[in-house]
Amino acid sequence: MSTVSKKICLIGDFSVGKTSLIRRFVEGVFSEKYLTTIGTKISRKVVNLKPSSKEIDLIIWDIEGRTKFKSIVPNYIKGATGAIIVGDLSRQETLDHLPAHIELFFQTNPKGVAIVALNKSDIIEKHKLTKLLELNNFGSNSQIIKTIVTSAKNNTNVDRAFTELAENMVDS
Amino acid sequence: MPDSIDKLIDLLLDVETPVNPTNSEPASSPKEQQSLLTKPEKKPAFLAQKIPSTVESKDSVIEISHETAADNNNTEPNSTEPSLAESETNLAAIETPQPIEVVEESVAKVAEVVLDDRIQAISSAISSLKEQNIQETNNNGFSTDFVNPGIDDWILEKEARLNELADSLNNLIPLMMELLSVKVNDSQELILQTMIPLMDRAIQERSSQDLDKMSLAIARILPDAIAQEIKIEPKSMGKAIAPELALSIEEQIRLDQDAVSLALGSEMGKAIKAQIELEKDAMVDALYPVIGNTISKYLAEEIGRINQKVENSLSREGISRKIRAKMRGISEAELILQESIVCKVQAIFLIQKDSGLIICEVQPDKEHPLESDLVAGMLTAIRSFANDCIISGSELSEIDYGNFEILLEAAGYCYIAVVISGQPKPEFRDRIRETLSKLVMQYGDKIENYQGDTSTIPPSVKLVLKDLANIETDETSEANQKKSAPILLWLILIILASILLPWGIFKYHAVKSQRITEKVAVQLDNNPQLSVYRLQSQVDRKNITITGKVSSSHLRNLAQEIVSEIAQEEKLNLDNQIIAVDVPADPTFTTQEVTRVSQLLNQLTGVGIVSDYQDYRVTITGFILDTVSTETVTSYISNIPGVKQVVFNVKQELPTVDTRIYFDSQESEIKNSTEAGKIDFIKRFLEEYPTLNLRVIPHSDSKGSKSFNQKLTLERAKTVYQTAISQGVDPNRLEIVSEELFPPDVTPDQPLWLSRHVRFEPFIPEKTLP
Ligand SMILES: Nc1nc2c(ncn2[C@@H]2O[C@H](COP(=O)(O)OP(=O)(O)OP(=O)(O)O)[C@@H](O)[C@H]2O)c(=O)[nH]1
Ligand SMILES: [Mg+2]
Numbered sequence: 023m024s025t026v027s028k029k030i031c032l033i034g035d036f037s038v039g040k041t042s043l044i045r046r047f048v049e050g051v052f053s054e055k056y057l058t059t060i061g062t063k064i065s066r067k068v069v070n071l072k073p074s075s076k077e078i079d080l081i082i083w084d085i086e087g088r089t090k091f092k093s094i095v096p097n098y099i100k101g102a103t104g105a106i107i108v109g110d111l112s113r114q115e116t117l118d119h120l121p122a123h124i125e126l127f128f129q130t131n132p133k134g135v136a137i138v139a140l141n142k143s144d145i146i147e148k149h150k151l152t153k154l155l156e157l158n159n160f161g162s163n164s165q166i167i168k169t170i171v172t173s174a175k176n177n178t179n180v181d182r183a184f185t186e187l188a189e190n191m192v193d194s
Numbered sequence: 195m196p197d198s199i200d201k202l203i204d205l206l207l208d209v210e211t212p213v214n215p216t217n218s219e220p221a222s223s224p225k226e227q228q229s230l231l232t233k234p235e236k237k238p239a240f241l242a243q244k245i246p247s248t249v250e251s252k253d254s255v256i257e258i259s260h261e262t263a264a265d266n267n268n269t270e271p272n273s274t275e276p277s278l279a280e281s282e283t284n285l286a287a288i289e290t291p292q293p294i295e296v297v298e299e300s301v302a303k304v305a306e307v308v309l310d311d312r313i314q315a316i317s318s319a320i321s322s323l324k325e326q327n328i329q330e331t332n333n334n335g336f337s338t339d340f341v342n343p344g345i346d347d348w349i350l351e352k353e354a355r356l357n358e359l360a361d362s363l364n365n366l367i368p369l370m371m372e373l374l375s376v377k378v379n380d381s382q383e384l385i386l387q388t389m390i391p392l393m394d395r396a397i398q399e400r401s402s403q404d405l406d407k408m409s410l411a412i413a414r415i416l417p418d419a420i421a422q423e424i425k426i427e428p429k430s431m432g433k434a435i436a437p438e439l440a441l442s443i444e445e446q447i448r449l450d451q452d453a454v455s456l457a458l459g460s461e462m463g464k465a466i467k468a469q470i471e472l473e474k475d476a477m478v479d480a481l482y483p484v485i486g487n488t489i490s491k492y493l494a495e496e497i498g499r500i501n502q503k504v505e506n507s508l509s510r511e512g513i514s515r516k517i518r519a520k521m522r523g524i525s526e527a528e529l530i531l532q533e534s535i536v537c538k539v540q541a542i543f544l545i546q547k548d549s550g551l552i553i554c555e556v557q558p559d560k561e562h563p564l565e566s567d568l569v570a571g572m573l574t575a576i577r578s579f580a581n582d583c584i585i586s587g588s589e590l591s592e593i594d595y596g597n598f599e600i601l602l603e604a605a606g607y608c609y610i611a612v613v614i615s616g617q618p619k620p621e622f623r624d625r626i627r628e629t630l631s632k633l634v635m636q637y638g639d640k641i642e643n644y645q646g647d648t649s650t651i652p653p654s655v656k657l658v659l660k661d662l663a664n665i666e667t668d669e670t671s672e673a674n675q676k677k678s679a680p681i682l683l684w685l686i687l688i689i690l691a692s693i694l695l696p697w698g699i700f701k702y703h704a705v706k707s708q709r710i711t712e713k714v715a716v717q718l719d720n721n722p723q724l725s726v727y728r729l730q731s732q733v734d735r736k737n738i739t740i741t742g743k744v745s746s747s748h749l750r751n752l753a754q755e756i757v758s759e760i761a762q763e764e765k766l767n768l769d770n771q772i773i774a775v776d777v778p779a780d781p782t783f784t785t786q787e788v789t790r791v792s793q794l795l796n797q798l799t800g801v802g803i804v805s806d807y808q809d810y811r812v813t814i815t816g817f818i819l820d821t822v823s824t825e826t827v828t829s830y831i832s833n834i835p836g837v838k839q840v841v842f843n844v845k846q847e848l849p850t851v852d853t854r855i856y857f858d859s860q861e862s863e864i865k866n867s868t869e870a871g872k873i874d875f876i877k878r879f880l881e882e883y884p885t886l887n888l889r890v891i892p893h894s895d896s897k898g899s900k901s902f903n904q905k906l907t908l909e910r911a912k913t914v915y916q917t918a919i920s921q922g923v924d925p926n927r928l929e930i931v932s933e934e935l936f937p938p939d940v941t942p943d944q945p946l947w948l949s950r951h952v953r954f955e956p957f958i959p960e961k962t963l964p
Contacts, residue, residue: 079567
């Protein structure tokens with residue numbers, strides 16, 4: 023069968039770890055160094071979906087968090103089937119901005135699906151994690167598959183976030 | 195045993211590549227050396243091709259004389275001629291990396307032979323060869339180093355040298371590829387190899403660069419460029435506006451309903467408005483093929499084309515390069531360059547506008563495919579950035595990467611990106627448009643609903659794209675022109691006829707025969723082997739007659755082949771009156787070519803030359819600092835048609851400048867007229883060596899703090915620099931460089947004043963092509 027290509031994008035404030043999540047998923051590496059993304063960077067990875075053994079070619083758009091050209095973001099996320107909306111568990115304001123990012127994505131792509139990734143779980147104490155997860159749950163929105171705690175550094179849930187998103191994209 | 199001796203001799207000849215004889219001589223030595231090399235029969239594969247091989251005759255000679263201060267008028271070129279066989283092998287050995295492997299292999303084989311207890315035979319072979327070599331090279335200095343060394347040592351040493359040679363070649367080749375690929379016709383793969391990583395990087399870099407700068411850079415150019423285009427060339431306006439007309443209408447409606455409704459009539463305005471409110475992209479789809487491809491654009495562009503034709507038929511000389519150059523608004527040289535680059539489609543992508551997903555792709559070169567998904571994504575990002583953030587509502591239509599160009603054409607839900615190497619004909623843009631409108635008309639809905647699954651796209655889409663990939667045979671573009679425009683062509687011809695009544699009567703045949711003549715000329719000119727000759731064609735009602743002189747019957751037949759195709763198409767007879775004689779190539783062309791190639795060669799490090807062409811002989815003056823470059827220069831220059839002899843008048847070492855301008859303690863002003871007079875020397879030096887520039891290097895004594903001295907030395911350098919410029923020295927030829935504060939060659943026990951100076955160091959400037 024032919025491989026289906028899908029565009030997904032990572033959205034969130036600057037320095038929340040979008041680029042790191044992608045690098046972890048695509049290249050399997052992590053770096054402490056922070057190089058802010060300018061504009062957008064595109065990567066690609068073929069994902070095998072287990073039960074159906076379907077193949078999906080993910081074209082991953084890493085979108086700058088620190089954008090001066092606010093109006094350009096909708097252009098970059100246009101035509102995406104899925105999104106990972108990323109927040110930084112160690113910076114409350116990035117979590118506060120999650121709803122705005124979610125809204126922008128669904129406005130631009132009404133039929134899209136998304137996963138919310140609460141990143142940098144490695145630097146958060148266990149007992150705080152559950153609380154934070156509770157506070158930032160977007161379960162009420164049916165297009166949000168789930169909210170998940172991730173760490174690009176420790177490779178926690180990174181593959182899972184991408185794969186679950188991919189699975190839900192072929193269904194939709 | 196004669197076999198292994200033969201092998202050994204071959205090997206020795208190969209290994210003893212003439213590391214330039216003068217290398218061992220101090221540059222200032224008055225001794226002169228000359229060696230004559232026969233012209234290399236083969237050129238390195240990547241250098242070959244475009245240059246017509248018309249002067250392949252064995253008797254043409256390249257002189258290489260490494261000269262010093264004295265002149266070489268009284269030397270006898272033939273006295274030091276090495277054997278033909280040797281010099282050829284020598285050249286072969288440095289051409290490509292392969293021969294080196296072969297040699298290495300032979301070294302291994304020889305080692306076996308040695309183990310095989312046949313040292314006797316071999317060393318006798320060597321010594322006889324050695325003698326022979328010594329005689330032949332007439333004490334040129336490079337055979338003495340293998341008098342009686344142990345054979346193993348000798349082989350080891352040679353091996354080491356081979357490796358060095360291989361290394362330097364490996365370093366040089368990619369560089370030369372890049373620099374000289376302009377000239378390469380058939381080795382497209384090689385260009386591609388070098389370009390692909392660059393392109394990927396360029397695309398990535400562009401995106402990761404500072405957005406502000408990028409927008410600034412583009413924004414500065416865009417409005418001006420558009421304004422200019424519209425003013426100067428209405429046809430470009432057509433091009434610019436046509437594809438966006440639909441979009442503009444939509445935009446205009448959004449901005450100013452009334453004006454549009456008024457203009458279009460209230461009924462139409464409303465209808466369009468309603469439609470647009472329903473579905474913007476669908477509307478664009480619908481409008482694109484209609485508006486994009488018709489009146490406004492054609493009117494503008496056809497007027498341009500007709501103008502060209504009229505201009506042609508008015509010219510007495512018929513079609514000459516001059517006119518074509520003028521028509522395209524470029525210099526003749528540029529035209530030659532443009533035509534020498536074969537244009538080739540590297541890839542065509544049909545991309546969904548929003549998602550950047552590839553709907554369909556064609557990559558004719560299967561060996562080095564582009565990472566299409568990433569390229570498409572990046573293009574989409576760049577495109578939407580340019581279109582929305584820089585000038586909204588405008589369309590990014592072209593991205594340039596050196597010899598590569600990406601042409602973009604958008605409609606509805608998709609756009610086409612064509613990655614092209616070389617200069618496409620202007621008509622190619624039309625073909626892209628046609629292709630796109632065909633695709634949008636037939637498959638618009640499939641494209642709109644594309645979900646990333648290529649199996650939903652009919653295979654015929656790919657065929658349409660493939661068709662587009664086969665560009666640039668002139669027949670196709672001519673044919674397109676003929677097909678697409680007859681009505682308007684006539685319309686405009688009629689208008690022109692009424693204006694230009696005196697010409698009206700001859701119009702039809704003139705235009706027709708002019709068109710055929712032009713076609714013949716273009717085709718002949720497109721052939722690299724024929725483009726140097728002045729071939730002419732005449733067309734009457736029944737015949738195409740071609741006349742001119744070429745240097746071989748092979749070329750005559752080649753011309754015959756090319757023109758007979760056109761004759762068949764036009765249903766005319768071909769009368770081939772071309773004479774095959776040994777005629778010289780057009781000297782103007784050769785002069786231009788020599789200059790152009792020299793400029794290219796000057797981009798190699800350590801090469802700073804000026805070439806002068808006269809009476810089939812190129813005299814090269816200036817500096818070439820290493821032997822490999824000498825070979826390169828030789829093979830390039832000597833392969834230019836019309837060049838029979840290359841005289842090297844180059845130096846291998848840069849001259850030293852002993853002049854120093856001294857300063858008083860803690861002073862940055864030039865102290866007296868003696869010191870000031872030294873500026874004049876600098877001026878004369880630069881006049882004497884037009885290919886060299888000078889570094890201005892200031893120093894100070896050890897008194898005072900470091901920061902003070904740093905400032906002081908800079909001031910001193912500036913003073914010298916300014917004084918030199920005020921005396922008429924070209925500022926571009928001086929470069930202030932601050933090195934160590936204290937001069938490297940003054941010791942602490944010497945007087946302080948010795949350190950307070952500005953010195954000069956010649957260097958070969960890095961050049962960019964004009
Ligand atoms: N401890 C920890 N640090 C992380 C993690 N993910 C990312 N980082 C660090 O956070 C910083 C920012 O990461 P990036 O991935 O560049 O952030 P970004 O979201 O792409 O930022 P912009 O491109 O500016 O929008 C880097 O220094 C990363 O090393 C994580 O899971 N744990
Ligand atoms: Mg980033």
